[in-house]
Amino acid sequence: MRTQVAIIGAGPSGLLLGQLLYKAGIDTVIIERQSPDYVLGRIRAGVLEQVTVDLLDEVGVSERMLQEGLVHGGFEMLFQGRRHRIDMHSLTGGKHVMVYGQTEVTRDLMDARRAAGLPSVYNAANVSVHDFDGSQPAVRYETDGPHGKQQHRLQCDFIAGCDGFHGVCRASVPASAITEYEKVYPFGWLGVLADVPPVSHELIYANTERGFALCSMRSATRSRYYVQCELNDKVERWSDDAFWAELRSRLDPEAREHLVTGPSLEKSIAPLRSFVAEPMRFGRLFLAGDAAHIVPPTGAKGLNLAATDVKFLSAAFIDHYRDRSAAGIDGYSERCLRRVWRAARFSWWLTSLMHRFPDSAGFGQKVQEAELDYLVHSEVASRSLAENYVGLPLNFGSGR
Numbered sequence: 001m002r003t004q005v006a007i008i009g010a011g012p013s014g015l016l017l018g019q020l021l022y023k024a025g026i027d028t029v030i031i032e033r034q035s036p037d038y039v040l041g042r043i044r045a046g047v048l049e050q051v052t053v054d055l056l057d058e059v060g061v062s063e064r065m066l067q068e069g070l071v072h073g074g075f076e077m078l079f080q081g082r083r084h085r086i087d088m089h090s091l092t093g094g095k096h097v098m099v100y101g102q103t104e105v106t107r108d109l110m111d112a113r114r115a116a117g118l119p120s121v122y123n124a125a126n127v128s129v130h131d132f133d134g135s136q137p138a139v140r141y142e143t144d145g146p147h148g149k150q151q152h153r154l155q156c157d158f159i160a161g162c163d164g165f166h167g168v169c170r171a172s173v174p175a176s177a178i179t180e181y182e183k184v185y186p187f188g189w190l191g192v193l194a195d196v197p198p199v200s201h202e203l204i205y206a207n208t209e210r211g212f213a214l215c216s217m218r219s220a221t222r223s224r225y226y227v228q229c230e231l232n233d234k235v236e237r238w239s240d241d242a243f244w245a246e247l248r249s250r251l252d253p254e255a256r257e258h259l260v261t262g263p264s265l266e267k268s269i270a271p272l273r274s275f276v277a278e279p280m281r282f283g284r285l286f287l288a289g290d291a292a293h294i295v296p297p298t299g300a301k302g303l304n305l306a307a308t309d310v311k312f313l314s315a316a317f318i319d320h321y322r323d324r325s326a327a328g329i330d331g332y333s334e335r336c337l338r339r340v341w342r343a344a345r346f347s348w349w350l351t352s353l354m355h356r357f358p359d360s361a362g363f364g365q366k367v368q369e370a371e372l373d374y375l376v377h378s379e380v381a382s383r384s385l386a387e388n389y390v391g392l393p394l395n396f397g398s399g400r
């Protein structure tokens with residue numbers, strides 16, 4: 001089998017890249033290790049920057065999002081028992097974010113790929129990438145056939161590594177060719193999804209004595225809540241009642257009164273990590289999304305970064321095939337990394353500001369309180385937060 005771009009991974013990065021290349025007339029095959037149901041079972045963040053909304057629109061996958069997504073012009077910061085609204089809309093000259101779950105983005109992209117009749121291989125086993133330092137890379141994988149395992153070889157011009165943090169692509173690069181930067185935080189997030197109306201019509205980020213909490217949502221009838229928990233905590237230790245009691249203890253009196261509880265549809269614990277791999281290109285292998293970088297979920301930048309990576313990657317392939325130019329390919333890594341580090345910085349900063357750290361009870365905590373106080377009372381500081389939260393423009397700072 002042969003294609004122009006072999007895409008490894010059918011998460012949001014791989015699927016959106018597939019759609020961008022399809023619109024440009026470039027052939028792709030997506031190879032995914034899991035089943036479609038498994039991919040759709042993962043619950044992740046749900047705040048889309050305008051840049052991401054525009055990209056979904058550009059590839060014709062925005063209809064349901066525009067109907068069902070919730071436009072938010074502000075969010076709230078809760079500390080010392082009081083809520084303070086960050087008016088994103090007025091602070092950024094009219095910008096906002098779209099609250100629409102990553103699971104739904106993935107479903108919409110999957111449906112569009114299927115409707116266009118584009119090839120995807122799910123349940124692919126033992127995926128491996130080869131010869132990307134030469135001119136003829138290839139992907140090998142196995143599928144279940146009627147007579148046992150079937151071996152496949154996909155020849156291609158380029159490989160797009162969209163296979164997430166634990167994927168095979170980054171792991172296939174020689175260690176000497178890659179530099180990894182990592183920060184692991186000393187806590188996790190315990191998250192619950194439930195069919196209950198959100199406690200407030202906007203998101204609440206809370207810094208409390210008992211730790212961070214976040215009130216988010218998927219719709220007017222479905223809520224997503226998180227509480228900071230110990231790194232080695234086990235989800236089995238948390239009954240629904242225990243979760244609701246803990247969340248309630250971290251809210252202000254008004255929110256406590258309005259909180260509606262109910263059975264959890266999903267409950268899980270996620271560790272928090274900042275990670276960046278440099279560079280993002282190795283010959284004809286390109287990393288995009290979580291395969292190249294992870295941000296902690298505070299601020300919900302993960303999916304948005306994945307979307308802009310694949311926008312830059314599709315532009316690079318379009319340069320190559322349409323204009324016979326290597327400029328996009330040669331500039332891909334640097335172009336992405338600039339944006340990646342800005343989001344890594346913001347996510348790290350918001351995480352540091354909002355969580356309780358085991359080793360910073362005294363001075364560290366006082367400084368955190370002073371910064372929160374400054375943040376909500378200084379228009380300049382609030383504007384900086386709002387500008388990063390709604391997302392910086394695609395080519396911010398590059399003059400392009």
Ligand code: APR
Binds near residue numbers: 011
């Ligand atoms: N072969 C094929 N597919 C693989 C392999 C492999 N060896 N390893 C992993 N995959 C698949 C995973 O099963 C998954 O479906 O790659 C996909 C990667 O998807 P994501 O982890 O969702 O990563 P990405 O598409 O880059 O999306 C980034 O997801 O993790 C969140 O916060 C992150 O919102 C961000 C977004």
Ligand code: PHB
Binds near residue numbers: 047214299
């Ligand atoms: C979510 O809805 O899951 C969510 C929202 C905002 C965040 C993180 C997660 O900062």
